[in-house]
Amino acid sequence: MSNSAPDIGTEEPMPEEFLTAFNCLWADKGVQLTILKGNQYALHDNLNYFFQDIDRLFQKDFLPTDQDILRTRLRTTGISETIFELGNLTYKMVDVGGQRSERKKWIHVFDNVQVVLFLVAISGYDHVLVEDRNGNQMHEALMLFESISNSKYFEKSALILFLNKIDLFREKIAGGMSPICKVFPDYTGAPTDIEAGMEFFAHKFRNLVRQPKKEVYVHYTNATDTNLLKITMASVQDMIVQRNLNALIL
Numbered sequence: 038m039s040n041s042a043p044d045i046g047t048e049e050p051m052p053e054e055f056l057t058a059f060n061c062l063w064a065d066k067g068v069q070l071t072i073l074k075g076n077q078y079a080l081h082d083n084l085n086y087f088f089q090d091i092d093r094l095f096q097k098d099f100l101p102t103d104q105d106i107l108r109t110r111l112r113t114t115g116i117s118e119t120i121f122e123l124g125n126l127t128y129k130m131v132d133v134g135g136q137r138s139e140r141k142k143w144i145h146v147f148d149n150v151q152v153v154l155f156l157v158a159i160s161g162y163d164h165v166l167v168e169d170r171n172g173n174q175m176h177e178a179l180m181l182f183e184s185i186s187n188s189k190y191f192e193k194s195a196l197i198l199f200l201n202k203i204d205l206f207r208e209k210i211a212g213g214m215s216p217i218c219k220v221f222p223d224y225t226g227a228p229t230d231i232e233a234g235m236e237f238f239a240h241k242f243r244n245l246v247r248q249p250k251k252e253v254y255v256h257y258t259n260a261t262d263t264n265l266l267k268i269t270m271a272s273v274q275d276m277i278v279q280r281n282l283n284a285l286i287l
Contacts, residue, residue, distance in 0.1 A: 062088075152195045152273075155182055156199045217237065
């Protein structure tokens with residue numbers, strides 16, 4: 038690919054000559070080594086997925102599958118609101134950007150929020166931040182969670198923690214690729230003990246909540262597994278309904 042390549046519109050197919058360039062990149066050992074060390078460069082988790090199936094993406098009749106869409110990433114900026122109905126209930130979901138530059142835009146606007154859904158990539162325990170290569174994704178998530186869980190704005194809000202990308206976490210821990218203790222010296226479990234690693238991070242988040250009676254509901258999720266996500270969201274809905282009923286009784 039050259040600097041003189043024409044701009045490509047969102048509705049236009051990728052030029053065929055780009056396919057050759059992408060395949061050359063994928064065959065390069067240096068590129069593959071860089072992707073393996075992607076946690077050090079804040080690379081996208083799904084580069085392997087797209088590179089390994091690059092020929093399909095260049096087909097003229099290509100249409101993205103659900104998995105293709107789920108594995109893409111679009112940075113959340115500002116505040117996005119979605120209103121939807123589920124059963125007899127109407128929900129308003131507010132999605133906000135978690136990056137440092139985004140937080141000042143939303144932390145003060147929440148009032149009367151019933152539930153906070155806090156999403157963390159558990160597989161990112163050894164990843165650097167996109168905006169700060171000296172920072173760590175999990176350390177940053179823990180600091181943000183501590184701020185939110187103890188904020189006056191969310192004093193009466195339920196906290197639901199999604200430790201996401203559990204599939205990548207299992208793969209990383211089982212393969213011994215990146216021991217948790219290298220990043221978190223207080224971890225005392227076996228390097229390849231997946232369950233111990235999961236509980237370690239859940240415990241770390243729970244311990245940040247200073248209100249003794251405030252419960253944190255933890256779910257281990259994989260956003261690309263739609264069946265798991267349906268089960269998880271059903272339990273979240275049950276919790277919200279039960280919480281509302283308890284509030285009415287009181």
